[in-house]
Amino acid sequence: xxxxxxxxxxLDQADPLRTMRNQFHIxxxxxxxxxxxxxxxxxxxxxxxxxxxxxxWANGLIRSWTDAGWFxxxxxxxxxxxxIIGGNPGEVTVADSTSVNLFKCxxxxxxxxxxxxxxxAEGDNFPTDSYMAQGLAGLVPDVxxxxxxxxxxxxxxxxxDVAVVLLSHVDxxxxxxxxxxxxxxxxxxxxxxxxxxxxxxxGAVACELxxxxxxxxxxxxxxxxxxxxGAPAFTWVNQRHAASIRQPLSGWLxxxxxxxxxxxxxxxxxxxxxxCGTPPVISMAALDEALKLWENVDLAALWNKxxxxxxFFIEAVEQLCQGHxxxxxxxxxxxxxxxxxxxxxxxxxxxxxxxxxxxxxxxxFRSPSTLRFGFAPLYxxxxxxxxxxxxxAEILETREWDNEIYRVRGAVT
Amino acid sequence: xxxxxxxxxxLDQADPLRTMRNQFHIxxxxxxxxxxxxxxxxxxxxxxxxxxxxxxWANGLIRSWTDAGWFxxxxxxxxxxxxIIGGNPGEVTVADSTSVNLFKCxxxxxxxxxxxxxxxAEGDNFPTDSYMAQGLAGLVPDVxxxxxxxxxxxxxxxxxDVAVVLLSHVDxxxxxxxxxxxxxxxxxxxxxxxxxxxxxxxGAVACELxxxxxxxxxxxxxxxxxxxxGAPAFTWVNQRHAASIRQPLSGWLxxxxxxxxxxxxxxxxxxxxxxCGTPPVISMAALDEALKLWENVDLAALWNKxxxxxxFFIEAVEQLCQGHxxxxxxxxxxxxxxxxxxxxxxxxxxxxxxxxxxxxxxxxFRSPSTLRFGFAPLYxxxxxxxxxxxxxAEILETREWDNEIYRVRGAVT
Numbered sequence: 001x002x003x004x005x006x007x008x009x010x011l012d013q014a015d016p017l018r019t020m021r022n023q024f025h026i027x028x029x030x031x032x033x034x035x036x037x038x039x040x041x042x043x044x045x046x047x048x049x050x051x052x053x054x055x056x057w058a059n060g061l062i063r064s065w066t067d068a069g070w071f072x073x074x075x076x077x078x079x080x081x082x083x084i085i086g087g088n089p090g091e092v093t094v095a096d097s098t099s100v101n102l103f104k105c106x107x108x109x110x111x112x113x114x115x116x117x118x119x120x121a122e123g124d125n126f127p128t129d130s131y132m133a134q135g136l137a138g139l140v141p142d143v144x145x146x147x148x149x150x151x152x153x154x155x156x157x158x159x160x161d162v163a164v165v166l167l168s169h170v171d172x173x174x175x176x177x178x179x180x181x182x183x184x185x186x187x188x189x190x191x192x193x194x195x196x197x198x199x200x201x202x203g204a205v206a207c208e209l210x211x212x213x214x215x216x217x218x219x220x221x222x223x224x225x226x227x228x229x230g231a232p233a234f235t236w237v238n239q240r241h242a243a244s245i246r247q248p249l250s251g252w253l254x255x256x257x258x259x260x261x262x263x264x265x266x267x268x269x270x271x272x273x274x275x276c277g278t279p280p281v282i283s284m285a286a287l288d289e290a291l292k293l294w295e296n297v298d299l300a301a302l303w304n305k306x307x308x309x310x311x312f313f314i315e316a317v318e319q320l321c322q323g324h325x326x327x328x329x330x331x332x333x334x335x336x337x338x339x340x341x342x343x344x345x346x347x348x349x350x351x352x353x354x355x356x357x358x359x360x361x362x363x364x365f366r367s368p369s370t371l372r373f374g375f376a377p378l379y380x381x382x383x384x385x386x387x388x389x390x391x392x393a394e395i396l397e398t399r400e401w402d403n404e405i406y407r408v409r410g411a412v413t
Numbered sequence: 414x415x416x417x418x419x420x421x422x423x424l425d426q427a428d429p430l431r432t433m434r435n436q437f438h439i440x441x442x443x444x445x446x447x448x449x450x451x452x453x454x455x456x457x458x459x460x461x462x463x464x465x466x467x468x469x470w471a472n473g474l475i476r477s478w479t480d481a482g483w484f485x486x487x488x489x490x491x492x493x494x495x496x497i498i499g500g501n502p503g504e505v506t507v508a509d510s511t512s513v514n515l516f517k518c519x520x521x522x523x524x525x526x527x528x529x530x531x532x533x534a535e536g537d538n539f540p541t542d543s544y545m546a547q548g549l550a551g552l553v554p555d556v557x558x559x560x561x562x563x564x565x566x567x568x569x570x571x572x573x574d575v576a577v578v579l580l581s582h583v584d585x586x587x588x589x590x591x592x593x594x595x596x597x598x599x600x601x602x603x604x605x606x607x608x609x610x611x612x613x614x615x616g617a618v619a620c621e622l623x624x625x626x627x628x629x630x631x632x633x634x635x636x637x638x639x640x641x642x643g644a645p646a647f648t649w650v651n652q653r654h655a656a657s658i659r660q661p662l663s664g665w666l667x668x669x670x671x672x673x674x675x676x677x678x679x680x681x682x683x684x685x686x687x688x689c690g691t692p693p694v695i696s697m698a699a700l701d702e703a704l705k706l707w708e709n710v711d712l713a714a715l716w717n718k719x720x721x722x723x724x725f726f727i728e729a730v731e732q733l734c735q736g737h738x739x740x741x742x743x744x745x746x747x748x749x750x751x752x753x754x755x756x757x758x759x760x761x762x763x764x765x766x767x768x769x770x771x772x773x774x775x776x777x778f779r780s781p782s783t784l785r786f787g788f789a790p791l792y793x794x795x796x797x798x799x800x801x802x803x804x805x806a807e808i809l810e811t812r813e814w815d816n817e818i819y820r821v822r823g824a825v826t
Contacts, residue, residue, distance in 0.1 A: 025471040034475045041471040049466045049695060050459065057642055058438040058454040062447045062775060070642060097690025099664030100513060107552055123676060128665035128690065131678040135663035139520055140553055147676070222691070229470055229483060229694035250548035251512030252541035261780055263536060263560070265544040277510025277541065278635070281642035282462060283693035362475060367674055 004316055004386055011308060011382035016301045021379040023293055024226070031384045031391075033363040036200060036340045036374025039226030039290075048289035052282055073284045074253070074275045078234060080291035081225070084299065085198060085217065086208035087236045094221065094284065095275045096249075098199055098233040101218040102132040102166070104247040104274060105235060109164035109193045109216065110136075110143060111246050116163035120154060120192070123147035126172045129197055133166060155186035164193045164215075169207065170200035170338030173370055175310070175330040177205065177338050180212040188213070199223065202234075203294075204339035204377055206303040209236055216241070224339065224376055227287030235274045242271060251276035297378070305377040307334040309385050310341050313373060316389035317343065324396040329370060340374040342366075354406035355395045361388050417729055417799055424721060424795035429714045434792040436706055437639070444797045444804075446776040449613060449753045449787025452639030452703075461702035465695055486697045487666070487688045491647060493704035494638070497712065498611060498630065499621035500649045507634065507697065508688045509662075511612055511646040514631040515545040515579070517660040517687060518648060522577035522606045522629065523549075523556060524659050529576035533567060533605070536560035539585045542610055546579060568599035577606045577628075582620065583613035583751030586783055588723070588743040590618065590751050593625040601626070612636065615647075616707075617752035617790055619716040622649055629654070637752065637789055640700030648687045655684060664689035710791070718790040720747040722798055723754050726786060729802035730756065737809040742783060753787040755779075767819035768808045774801050 012018060024040040026032070032040060056068040065071045078092035085092070095101070106119055119133045133145045148157040154165055165187045170177050180196065187194040196217040201207050203224030209217055217236040221227035237245055246267065252258045254275045256266045267273035311334055317326065329342040345352060346369050353365040363373040373388065395401050425431060437453040439445070445453060469481040478484045491505035498505070508514070519532055532546045546558045561570040567578055578600045583590050593609065600607040609630040614620050616637030622630055630649040634640035650658055659680065665671045667688045669679045680686035724747055730739060742755040758765060759782050766778040776786040786801065808814050 025467075027472045027474070030474075032474060038470075038475045038478075040474070041466065046463065046467040046471070049462055053454065053462045053641070053699065054438075054459040057451075058459070059440045061440070061443075061445060061453070062451045062777070063770075064642070065451075096509065096513065097664065097692075099666075099690030100509065100662060103662055126665075127668070127671075127674050127676065127678075130676055131663045131665055131668065134678050135661035138659070138663075139661040228466070229477070230691040230697070232693060233690075246551070248548040248552040249513060249516055250544045250551075251510065252539075252544055253512075255540070255544065258540075259780065261540050263540065263543055265540075265547050277512030277646075278643040279510075280645060280693040280696035282699055283696040284643070286466065286695055357476075364475070367672065 004319065007312070008382040008386040011312065015305060015382070016298060017305055017378065018381070020293070020297070021381065024379045026379070029360050031361045031388050033361065033373040033375065033388055035376030036223050037364055038222055038229055039224055039376060040379055041228070042226055042290045042293055044292070045228060045286045045289050049282060049286050052285040070281050073279055073281065073288065075272060077284060077288045077291065078271070080288070080294065081202065081221070081234050084294060085202050085219070085236060086210050086212070088210060088239070091239060091271055092234050092236045093271050093274045094232050094234045094287065095279055096232060098197070098218055098220045099128045099132050100249065101233050101235045102129060102197070103136060104249050105195050105216045105218055106133055106136050106164060106166065108245045108247040109195060112241060112244065113163040113193055116161050116192070117143045118162045119143065119145045120157055120162045120165045121145055121147055122150070122167060124150050124173070125166070125168050126197070126199065129166055129168065154183065155190060158187065158190035158192050160191060162190065162192045164195055166195045166197065168197045168200065170205055172200055173329065173342055173366055173372070175338040175340045175342060177336050180207065180214060184212050184214045200338055200340065204306050210238070214238060221287050224378070225287070226290040228283060228290070231283050231287040232279060237271055237274060243269065245273065247274060249276040253277060302377050306339040306375060307337070309375040309377060309380060309382065310337055310339060312382055313341050313375065313385045313389060316386050317392060320389050320393035321396055339377060340372055343371045344369050345371055348401055350409070351401040351406040352395055355401040355403070356391060358406070359391050359395070361391045417732065420725070421795040421799040424725065428718060428795070429711060430718055430791065431794070433706070433710070434794065437792045439792070442773050444774045444801050446774065446786040446788065446801055448789030449636050450777055451635055451642055452637055452789060453792055454641070455639055455703045455706055457705070458641060458699045458702050462695060462699050465698040483694050486692055486694065486701065488685060490697060490701045490704065491684070493701070493707065494615065494634070494647050497707060498615050498632070498649060499623050499625070501623060501652070504652060504684055505647050505649045506684050506687045507645050507647045507700065508692055509645060511610070511631055511633045512541045512545050513662065514646050514648045515542060515610070516549055517662050518608050518629045518631055519546055519549050519577060519579065521658045521660040522608060523553070525654060525657065526576040526606055529574050529605070530556045531575045532556065532558045533570055533575045533578045534558055534560055535563070535580060537563050537586070538579070538581050539610070539612065542579055542581065567596065568603060571600065571603035571605050573604060575603065575605045577608055579608045579610065581610045581613065583618055585613055586742065586755055586779055586785070588751040588753045588755060590749050593620065593627060597625045597627045613751055613753065617719050623651070627651060634700050637791070638700070639703040641696060641703070644696050644700040645692060650684055650687060656682065658686065660687060662689040666690060715790050719752040719788060720750070722788040722790060722793060722795065723750055723752060725795055726754050726788065726798045726802060729799050730805060733802050733806035734809055752790060753785055755783050755785045757782050758784055761814055763822070764814040764819040765808055768814040768816070769804060771819070772804050772808070774804045
């Protein structure tokens with residue numbers, strides 16, 4: 001047994017979360033390093049979905065809005081997410097997609113900061129963040145989107161016209177973590193509000209929204225939270241804004257009394273005002289069930305395991321793949337790196353990832369040249385991390401990737 | 414056998430759709446007249462949801478976005494809805510909630526009609542329609558919402574400042590049908606666009622969007638389309654607007670090339686530009702499966718059955734419940750009435766509906782005094798219609814409703 005093998009075994013044996021993987025369906029032989037795109041299915045999710053469909057819907061029908069708690073899902077599911085992101089009960093709602101929630105929060109921030117009309121956004125953020133800001137700016141005269149580039153410090157780009165700064169806590173390509181406390185403070189000192197996108201954070205990386213005194217946050221529940229494909233997204237609002245925040249997607253389920261059927265909208269007096277229309281209950285139920293797994297998770301151990309896994313992967317790849325022009329595109333310092341690791345590989349990155357997939361190691365490729373590997377600390381083992389690096393080394397060494405079957409591109413990458 | 418019984422039997426025997434009810438799970442002993450709030454579960458939906466969860470998600474994981482067709486669900490499911498509402502393939506997308514889609518379409522209409530800034534809305538429409546218009550008007554300076562009252566003709570209320578008129582095709586309380594062709598024409602002749610809400614139309618009432626030359630439409634898929642609780646809603650856009658329409662919820666899945674990850678939003682060159690973020694796949698799949706039932710449905714027979722059922726219910730109630738102060742609150746003329754029937758009952762309407770529910774007859778109560786009964790023509794029998802009227806008569810005759818257990822109100826009514 002070589003040194004890396006030995007280390008992987010030791011790390012697995014010392015892992016306090018090592019039994020959590022038994023709670024998930026892991027397809028036979030698959031090394032799944034794409035939990036940052038779509039998390040594994042918790043074993044209980046299938047039964048939950050069957051119950052909601054085959055009983056709550058089929059038998060309970062309209063009565064289940066009350067009897068099965070459907071009506072309260074946006075807040076009950078939100079309360080399950082709150083501790084994972086450093087929020088308190090009553091602060092998180094689950095509804096709509098991350099994109100839609102970004103729109104709500106950006107508009108709400110402009111309303112809270114009415115003398116300023118610029119949205120400051122990361123030029124290299126995940127595109128939908130920019131697109132939603134652009135959509136809002138295209139709709140509301142005088143509102144504009146200003147970008148800062150990755151070499152710039154966002155706080156340095158805040159003039160007295162910036163109402164809100166939209167940042168990803170963990171960068172979707174590089175995995176770089178922004179210091180939430182320091183950045184929130186610097187942004188607020190310049191008179192702007194801070195909106196965090198936690199899509200690559202929640203469930204894998206330490207996050208303390210209240211301790212950081214952030215203003216708002218949104219995030220995705222189908223990645224490290226394992227809520228299922230397209231599971232509804234979450235929104236967090238700092239309690240100090242709860243009574244004054246207004247968002248324009250003011251649908252009936254955000255109303256203070258939705259079944260009074262009054263003509264004028266009056267927002268709920270709590271976070272529920274961030275909810276808009278009727279939630280997709282079956283998808284919500286799968287997420288609800290997935291989140292029950294978190295009740296017994298030692299979060300500090302989880303954040304630590306994430307760091308250890310990504311560090312171990314970097315070490316293994318750099319040792320095993322020497323001479324193949326892989327360049328680490330993620331921070332080397334543990335405290336600055338989220339739960340995925342990116343390597344740049346010019347020229348044949350797409351083909352290499354396809355060859356990995358063919359071997360049963362699933363990561364993803366981000367155009368033009370990024371190989372991205374996500375490490376869900378809740379269910380992965382260090383042995384899997386090492387095996388992934390070994391497969392990568394073999395594919396590069398043998399040029400297995402250099403085959404026309406790996407050049408075909410689909411609609412989704 | 415009395416005359417009404419005989420008629421019910423004859424109508425059931427002559428019903429060309431009578432075997433369709435075998436495709437649905439009908440809880441034992443339940444007479445379900447709330448398919449206009451949440452439709453019954455198609456028997457195939459449970460298996461579909463199990464497959465999507467336990468195989469496509471569990472085993473396929475991220476690959477299912479391509480391999481299981483998840484990526485294309487907004488348009489493939491939309492294409493199944495198109496013929497039911499008089500649309501063509503490629504014109505309908507399924508995404509988000511009806512409320513969110515109302516916002517998209519209202520904003521898109523203002524963009525298409527840039528010299529006008531008033532949204533003309535029905536004062537008595539389903540509240541979320543008004544709330545979404547209010548949310549948009551609160552966000553965009555100079556945009557306002559103007560209401561017309563139910564005794565007014567909307568076209569008479571259109572000045573040269575009205576950009577778009579938002580109307581429900583079938584009124585959620587009274588069931589009154591608006592003439593889609595005549596109204597669309599009258600609105601357009603005044604220089605405004607017409608946006609139809611088909612929530613109480615689609616799947617129960619004849620609707621020919623293209624023949625009526627409408628501009629846009631949205632609607633709900635969990636009522637007569639049986640898509641499951643909170644199933645994603647649909648949006649239809651007239652082909653003449655397809656290339657020019659812009660909507661502000663411009664998320665990455667409405668982008669022309671979402672996986673290019675470009676910074677600037679560029680809308681898809683088709684109806685997909687109405688899509689925003691990642692769809693809730695499990696809920697979408699249930700809807701997709703439910704819509705397969707429609708491939709063999711004779712739509713003309715369905716629309717006719719809807720009229721016959723509601724007419725028969727009115728006749729039975731008026732005959733059996735004489736002297737109990739029930740007042741028909743729906744049009745008596747078949748061609749003016751949708752697929753639900755409302756009666757006003759002052760003072761104890763809520764309690765009467767609770768007593769009906771206790772007997773296994775589920776309709777709903779709409780504050781302050783409306784008893785509403787929905788007749789899904791796809792799966793109900795005329796015998797059930799008659800039995801519902803008989804239960805209502807007995808409850809009124811014996812004052813069974815006058816019991817404290819029927820006075821308790823829940824969060825959802």
